[in-house]
Amino acid sequence: MRSFLLLFTGLVLLAGCSNESDPASDKSSFTRIYDNDQFTASFNPIDIKQTPDGGYLILGRRRIQDSNFSGIYIMKVDEFGAFISEQEVDEGFVNPIGPLLESGGNYFFFCMTPVGLQTQLLSMDAEGTLSNPLSIGSSYPAAAAADGNNFLLLSYDNLNKRSVVSVITPAGAITQSKGFSIGAGDAVEEPIITHFLGTGRQLPFLVGRNTAGQYYFNGFYNYTLSLVFTNLTDDDPQGVIQGQQDDGGLSQVVPLDGGKFALARFNFGDNYFLPNATLNTSGISSSTDLGGFLFPELVSNAPVKILRTTMGTKKVALYGSDTRSSQIALYGYDESNGEYIGSSYLGFSNPFEIAAVVSTLDGGLAVCGTTYVAGRFPRICLFKLSKEEVAKSFQ
């Protein structure tokens, strides 16, 4: 009888260790696919930002019927990833480009008008409520970045056939601008136009500023997709790293401390990562001379995202890209020496493609992408990885 009572007490104690759901756990790790039941609907995310309430604001593209360009889609979800609201922005604004740029508690992004092709600056609050658009004037916005309190914009001037870098205030004023010729003839323009129409390959247009204060853009210059360094004053670039027309070049550029760069490049379909590269920011050089780690598992000319983040005490350059097996792959490298520290693969069963990866307030990661539900309907997906999951993969 005593043994029975002892066993009974033991069972009651074990029962006390029950496994109840935990809101903190529900927030820190989840997977979501945001579905729309319309057969012809198509949504592709561009960027994601975590808002101060812990939720997420997602900027995306949507298929529209009356334009060759993609429409604008904005979605707000809560900290658990639950859907809160969406906005299918008026078709008078098309071709949104990322990233979402934060300034003064608002979130900005560039887009353009479908007929005049004029660049517009749209802003919204943390709930995704849009304010009045600001007309910027330049055509074909291709890439953007934050630059202190201002924004950098790379656009394509189709009248003068120039790649144009501009510094723009959140009020929509252009404070500095410089254009660089892409070269004469229609052939060099063709991949740019098909990029915007979505009928050709999506090119890795980039713009930014390195730690030395030089502006750079990854765009067409002198017949070739090139990484161009400029001070926005001189007519000629300070430095050019040439690609192979549109068959080779840089696919991602993120400046690191000490004048180094985390880079990704592509060359006739192959993909290379250079997590701790030194670039020649003056003179002319070739991207094919940069070398790098070859990644045959990635899709041809893969889109690459690089996030600078901290894991434990280590500064990490986190690369994200698309694999041939239709997964999203994340690779971590120690920023200080380029040493590989781990990888993680997201998505299975249906195809998944990366759009953006960001650090979250809880020390985890949010990875936003496109999945093809039922193998056919493009929908936005969101992977939230907890701090522990990230540590397990990358430390």
Place this chain on the structure above:
Amino acid sequence: MKQLFTILMLFAVCLASSAQSKRKQGGLAAKPSQQNKFLEKQWWLGFKAGTNLSEASPIKRYAVMTPTNYAVALTDKSYDSFSKTGSQATLEATFYYKGFSFSVQPTYRHSRFSYSNQYQWDNPENSSERLVLEYDQEQKIDYADLPLIVKFDILRSKLRPYVQAGIFYSLLINANKSVKVTGTDYASGGTNQFSNEPIIVGAKDLFDNYWGLMAGAGVDYNFGNVRVVLDASYWKGMSNITNVDNRFGNDRLAGIGDAQDDLDLNNIVISAGVLFPMRFLSNSFKTLDR
């Protein structure tokens, strides 16, 4: 099922009270002999096996598929109740004392339950642009159950009906999950019905240990020195069987939109077996014949 469990528990208590009072009345007339005193205690050891039916009852629902333009409830999983048979094997060690039995019955149990959900995409402007997908998901889970059970014999004849109630703790041993996707595609020029190869994954990480209460009834038949047992009981899970940290942890399942709900697992367990007495007064004594 909660009501059924309450009724069974009340039934057990009532029967126990009733039988106890009857026994007291009868017991005044008979002076217990040495043999009867001996028979007031007994150890039984035996084996039983049988079948079980499972019901998973959602505590809180979770989903990967998050609708943006239709009702969230349309993505809810539809659970089958007590439709899939499992099996179990039990070792029973029971101490009998004056009509009550205190029993430890470690059990290996294989349980199955299933659920399904359906998604549909269409175009209001073109009725032929329509796709319907149905996901049928079956879980197979193996547990080591550790129940502590109190039984009360209603009669002391050769055929001894009894009622029982107890507590159990179930240790997860293994789990796997298969998902079968079937669909009808009306957009491919006809009515294209298709069925994909099932996705089968190890799912131990998705589940966890749990505890519960049980109650039921059975009957013993004394067959010489061997006791034949047949019992049925309802096992009510009292804690979540889902591993809350891993509900999205399987990429293959999350990729097709599946996330594990928080679940209670309830079972109807039916077993038959034999028990052997561990104490004998003499070689010729028939322990059970009284």
